[in-house]
Amino acid sequence: MFSKLSVVAVSVLVTLAAAMPGGYTPPVTTPTSNQCCSSVQSSSSNVVSAVAGLLGLDLSGLNVPIGLGCSPITVLGNNCGGTQVTCESPEKEWGSLIAINCIPITL
Template sequence: MFSRVAALTLVALPLLAAATPLDVRGGGEPASSCSTGPVQCCNSVQKASAPAASTLIGLLGIVLQNTNVLVGLTCSPITVIGAGNSECSAQAVCCQDNSHGSLISVGCVPVTL
């Protein structure tokens, strides 16, 4: 399992570097409205149909009903809500599915910290 994740990470890194993220900083719902798990800080947030995201989704075998859903790439949980943007210098989101490690989070909505 570890080697599969490591291989996917190596394959995904060049794709992430070439991705065109949506700028969702500074807007969205309050972080307190996130009921699906911890607020995530993602390096990039984009539609699932974007080339980098769709390639990663395919490699991981994730099946989506809607390719217009936002996904967060290379995310980590934010531990202190209310600390402003000091906890997340990238894009803060609340996602429906954080079960794919830090590589991708699915069904994201921008949040304000």
């Protein structure tokens, strides 16, 4: 049941993202912000495209890892519970939904 619901939810997000006009293409710079992300995926994945589309971001042509559900790591050794990465710091208007150019780190 859960997998069917996931497929439907992703399909709806992809459809919404495809219907939205192209948006702002964020610049790719050197990552400087330690983040804890729920997942890190290719910038060309369907889920990333859907989230980026909802935020008005155009990631087409970018070939960098994208962090989803990210929050800053402020204390060394904290229990991340996700993937520890160094990313470009997410813009405030993106909330914690997406971070650009995420490279795995070990703290």
